[in-house]
Amino acid sequence: MENKTGKYFKYAIGEILLVVIGILIALQINNWNENLKNKKEETSVLKELLSDSKTNLLSLEEDIFLNQRAINSNMLISDILINKRPYNDSLDIHFGNIQYNTQFTLNTGGYENLKSRGFEIISNDSIRKSIINVYDRWFDFIDDLGDMNNTISLEQFNPSYKFYFKNFKRDFERLYVSFKPQDYEKLIQNNEFLKLIKEQKYNNEYTIQALNMGITQIKELIVQLETELEK
Numbered sequence: 001m002e003n004k005t006g007k008y009f010k011y012a013i014g015e016i017l018l019v020v021i022g023i024l025i026a027l028q029i030n031n032w033n034e035n036l037k038n039k040k041e042e043t044s045v046l047k048e049l050l051s052d053s054k055t056n057l058l059s060l061e062e063d064i065f066l067n068q069r070a071i072n073s074n075m076l077i078s079d080i081l082i083n084k085r086p087y088n089d090s091l092d093i094h095f096g097n098i099q100y101n102t103q104f105t106l107n108t109g110g111y112e113n114l115k116s117r118g119f120e121i122i123s124n125d126s127i128r129k130s131i132i133n134v135y136d137r138w139f140d141f142i143d144d145l146g147d148m149n150n151t152i153s154l155e156q157f158n159p160s161y162k163f164y165f166k167n168f169k170r171d172f173e174r175l176y177v178s179f180k181p182q183d184y185e186k187l188i189q190n191n192e193f194l195k196l197i198k199e200q201k202y203n204n205e206y207t208i209q210a211l212n213m214g215i216t217q218i219k220e221l222i223v224q225l226e227t228e229l230e231k
Contacts, residue, residue, distance in 0.1 A: 048110035050225040073097035087184040096177035101153035104146040
């Protein structure tokens with residue numbers, strides 16, 4: 001009788017161990033599947049952020065190009081007016097370039113997707129901090145800069161600047177605008193006009209400086225994202 005009881009007891013213990021082992025294996029498989037799911041979700045978010053970052057980088061680099069073009073035209077016109085050189089039609093494009101106002105277009109779809117899913121989905125603390133720094137700090141700063149530029153352009157610079165011109169022409173494909181002076185001979189003598197475009201040059205230079213700082217942060221984030229995705 002005691003032998004049978006011992007056998008039953010050992011059998012019961014064995015059954016319990018098998019059940020426990022089964023549960024542990026099931027939990028392990030469930031955890032593995034959950035981790036795999038989270039990793040796939042993280043990878044998807046990182047890829048979207050990488051794509052957005054590269055798009056934003058190109059956009060800001062184009063903004064820098066257009067601001068630098070405005071500065072170059074500004075310097076050329078200033079030199080021509082100061083030295084009282086004769087007018088020719090080729091100057092119209094440079095007069096148009098001067099009034100360029102940056103219109104920032106930043107893609108934040110990936111970041112909004114990340115926020116909706118939760119920042120904890122990003123397992124790398126360094127990358128998480130870099131993402132937040134770029135989108136919450138630098139992009140907010142760039143947006144504020146764009147708002148400031150629009151205010152200066154629409155309310156202060158453009159009304160005064162356009163007063164001196166007629167026959168505005170736009171080439172949307174090449175991003176050119178040409179401005180023909182109302183009276184070039186009077187413009188040569190107008191020191192207020194020179195002061196006006198000098199202030200605009202300062203705005204363009206400040207914008208380029210700010211954008212370059214943002215671009216540095218975006219480039220660093222791109223490297224981090226690419227490195228993480230290669231693992």
